[in-house]
Amino acid sequence: MEKIATALIFIGAIIWGYSILFMEARWKPQMLSAAILITGIVIAHVWEELFREKR
Amino acid sequence: MMPGSIYLTLVSGQSGAGAAPWVAVILFTELARRSFTTARRQELYMLLGLTGAAVGSGNQYRGFIWYAYFVNTPQAASYEIADKIPFWIAPAKDAIAIAERSLLHMDWFWPIAIFLITKLLAEIRYVSAGYFLFRLTADLERLPYPMAPIEAQGATALAETTGRTETWRWRVFSIGSMAGLIWGFIYIGVPSLTGVMMSQPIQILKIPFIDFTSIVERVAPTGVFALSTDFGQMLTGFVLPFPIIMTEFIGALFTQLVLNPRILYRFEILHQWRPGLDVRATGLFNGLDFWISYGMGKSFSFAIVGIATSLPMLLKFRKTRQARTGTRGSLQPPPGRGDFPLWLMGGLWLFGMAAFVHLVHVYMVPNFPLVFLLGFAFLYTPINSYITARTYGILGRDLFEIPYLHETAFILSRYEEVDIWFVHLPDEDYGRGTQRWRVLELTGTTFTSNIAAHLLLMPILLVSGIIVWHFVWKLAPIPSAQYPFAQTWWPIHATTECLWKTSLRDGNSQMLQAVRGGYVAAGFTASLAIYGLLWVAKLPSMWFYGIVGGIGADPGMMIPKVLGALIGRFYMIKRFGLKRWFMFNPVLAAGFTCGVGLVGMGTVAIALVSKAVIVKPF
Numbered sequence: 252m253e254k255i256a257t258a259l260i261f262i263g264a265i266i267w268g269y270s271i272l273f274m275e276a277r278w279k280p281q282m283l284s285a286a287i288l289i290t291g292i293v294i295a296h297v298w299e300e301l302f303r304e305k306r
Numbered sequence: 307m308m309p310g311s312i313y314l315t316l317v318s319g320q321s322g323a324g325a326a327p328w329v330a331v332i333l334f335t336e337l338a339r340r341s342f343t344t345a346r347r348q349e350l351y352m353l354l355g356l357t358g359a360a361v362g363s364g365n366q367y368r369g370f371i372w373y374a375y376f377v378n379t380p381q382a383a384s385y386e387i388a389d390k391i392p393f394w395i396a397p398a399k400d401a402i403a404i405a406e407r408s409l410l411h412m413d414w415f416w417p418i419a420i421f422l423i424t425k426l427l428a429e430i431r432y433v434s435a436g437y438f439l440f441r442l443t444a445d446l447e448r449l450p451y452p453m454a455p456i457e458a459q460g461a462t463a464l465a466e467t468t469g470r471t472e473t474w475r476w477r478v479f480s481i482g483s484m485a486g487l488i489w490g491f492i493y494i495g496v497p498s499l500t501g502v503m504m505s506q507p508i509q510i511l512k513i514p515f516i517d518f519t520s521i522v523e524r525v526a527p528t529g530v531f532a533l534s535t536d537f538g539q540m541l542t543g544f545v546l547p548f549p550i551i552m553t554e555f556i557g558a559l560f561t562q563l564v565l566n567p568r569i570l571y572r573f574e575i576l577h578q579w580r581p582g583l584d585v586r587a588t589g590l591f592n593g594l595d596f597w598i599s600y601g602m603g604k605s606f607s608f609a610i611v612g613i614a615t616s617l618p619m620l621l622k623f624r625k626t627r628q629a630r631t632g633t634r635g636s637l638q639p640p641p642g643r644g645d646f647p648l649w650l651m652g653g654l655w656l657f658g659m660a661a662f663v664h665l666v667h668v669y670m671v672p673n674f675p676l677v678f679l680l681g682f683a684f685l686y687t688p689i690n691s692y693i694t695a696r697t698y699g700i701l702g703r704d705l706f707e708i709p710y711l712h713e714t715a716f717i718l719s720r721y722e723e724v725d726i727w728f729v730h731l732p733d734e735d736y737g738r739g740t741q742r743w744r745v746l747e748l749t750g751t752t753f754t755s756n757i758a759a760h761l762l763l764m765p766i767l768l769v770s771g772i773i774v775w776h777f778v779w780k781l782a783p784i785p786s787a788q789y790p791f792a793q794t795w796w797p798i799h800a801t802t803e804c805l806w807k808t809s810l811r812d813g814n815s816q817m818l819q820a821v822r823g824g825y826v827a828a829g830f831t832a833s834l835a836i837y838g839l840l841w842v843a844k845l846p847s848m849w850f851y852g853i854v855g856g857i858g859a860d861p862g863m864m865i866p867k868v869l870g871a872l873i874g875r876f877y878m879i880k881r882f883g884l885k886r887w888f889m890f891n892p893v894l895a896a897g898f899t900c901g902v903g904l905v906g907m908g909t910v911a912i913a914l915v916s917k918a919v920i921v922k923p924f
Contacts, residue, residue, distance in 0.1 A: 256841075257842050260835075260838035260839065260841065260842050261842070263831075263834070263835065263838065264835040264838065264839055267831045267832070267835050271828065275824075276824045276825075276827075276828055277824055278823040278824045278826070278827040281824070281827035281828060281830075281831045282827055282830075282831070284831055284835075285827070285830055285831040285834055288831065288834040288835055288838050289610055289614065289834065291838055292610075292611070292614045292834065292837060292838050292841065293614045293617075293618075295838075295841050296614050296615055296617075296618045297618045297621075299618070300618035300619055300621070300622045301618060301621060301622055301625070
């Protein structure tokens with residue numbers, strides 16, 4: 252789960268950077284990257300709170 | 307300290323209300339110790355709460371003076387809202403009460419009457435609903451309220467010292483007080499006293515800042531840098547976590563030296579700026595061009611991060627509780643706590659809320675759709691308050707706040723009149739107040755004594771606050787050279803208020819044009835990306851609040867705090883040791899505030915006396 256969260260956060264950040272640099276900072280691609288980032292952040296915290304101790 | 311606090315807010319922008327309760331508690335514990343008696347923790351806790359309420363209550367009347375000023379500003383006239391300010395907010399712009407600068411005048415009858423009624427109803431609602439939710443979450447659900455013991459310990463620890471021969475607290479407090487007296491005399495005393503004698507006061511250090519924006523523009527156009535001269539803020543730097551201050555400062559420097567001039571200005575996103583503008587005009591134009599939108603996105607990201615961090619914790623709590631054989635509590639209150647019947651508290655809340663909605667709907671904004679008021683009052687407020695009460699019970703903090711709720715409601719209601727912006731809508735949150743009841747229980751303070759103390763204090767504060775503001779206003783016009791902070795910032799606040807209050811009027815306002823989806827999305831996504839990347843790099847989450855808080859801010863305003871943080875970190879901790887320094891910190895800050903507050907009180911007293919003296923020519 253930690254790796255999935257890390258990957259999603261990286262992908263979200265890269266898409267956001269791309270949308271700013273090459274897509275005139277339009278809100279739709281930015282919100283897509285925000286959705287990916289939110290998923291990554293939620294997974295990160297779920298892993299931290301509920302699964303990390305078990306490992 | 308209330309008059310001093312009001313005066314200081316107008317002169318320097320810092321009220322010192324936060325530390326005032328600790329000043330009172332430290333003074334009373336020392337009095338008790340020197341009288342060979344002990345101050346009980348219940349007494350100290352009550353003192354803490356009541357002093358905080360007393361000193362903080364002064365600024366609740368600021369609105370009267372603000373709107374008396376606002377109604378006559380050129381901004382209010384040019385945005386065509388000067389004659390649309392409701393009669394229950396301020397008298398008309400040509401009223402005698404405003405010309406004479408008097409709050410004790412019949413022109414103020416409706417604003418003060420409506421304020422007092424809404425204040426009384428709000429007290430009823432907050433006390434009754436807070437208690438009701440406390441009984442549900444603490445007694446029935448047995449939620450632990452993890453931060454309540456920490457809050458209770460503050461009073462308990464101080465109470466324990468009154469019986470001993472410990473003296474460091476008094477010594478540190480005295481050092482802080484002397485420093486506060488000296489600083490207060492230089493920063494507040496000299497301008498205030500010379501203002502009594504001269505038309506233009508002498509300021510040893512310019513209040514509230516020295517503007518370097520026109521110098522900075524040579525290397526960083528659109529960048530702002532106004533050095534805050536309130537070096538009392540160094541004490542805040544001592545107390546706040548070092549990483550937050552430094553990351554905030556770096557974020558602000560990056561904004562003003564790189565982001566604004568090299569990116570946003572270069573790509574003509576900041577397009578209204580012209581050379582030669584000061585910090586206030588540059589800030590306003592940059593805000594309209596970009597930073598207001600970006601800030602909206604930032605607010606939404608805080609809400610999302612709050613949910614993302616809190617929800618798994620709530621799930622974990624539920625899981626561990628299910629695993630335990632834990633017994634469910636009951637609504638039967640434990641004996642000796644001074645409880646009230648739940649039906650009474652529920653009934654009081656219902657009465658307080660129904661009366662408030664009636665007042666708003668019938669007398670204040672009769673054309674605003676009632677369904678929104680009812681929805682906020684009887685649907686949103688109970689649900690929101692219960693969620694917050696539960697998160698305080700489990701995590702000791704709020705889950706999140708929904709940003710721009712009012713603005714969304716106004717857009718959905720299609721209501722275009724300006725008066726709705728002046729109403730306190732019934733969207734309330736009683737959840738955070740539940741912790742206070744838990745602290746009362748932990749300190750052994752009966753609930754009835756808490757209510758009795760507030761009932762005793764409330765009428766005194768309601769009357770004294772109005773009288774103090776009346777006399778402070780009589781001293782000199784607000785804003786004017788005698789009140790430098792108000793003189794610097796109130797005109798710009800008037801412009802901002804006009805922009806907001808006209809934002810929905812014709813669907814084509816300056817504020818609506820300023821809000822752009824792409825920039826809001828940029829603020830939202832950039833903040834989330836920063837949070838996510840910090841998590842990936844295993845850096846503390848407090849860096850997020852520092853960096854994101856600093857982006858868009860003025861680094862010059864942070865210099866005193868940064869100096870305090872550096873001195874604390876690299877000198878004080880080495881000199882005193884980490885534990886002792888963090889023990890000294892709050893006491894030193896309380897002493898400093900006491901010293902500055904004394905200067906504020908002294909100067910306001912001298913100014914009042916000088917105004918009362920009539921000089922005869924013989």
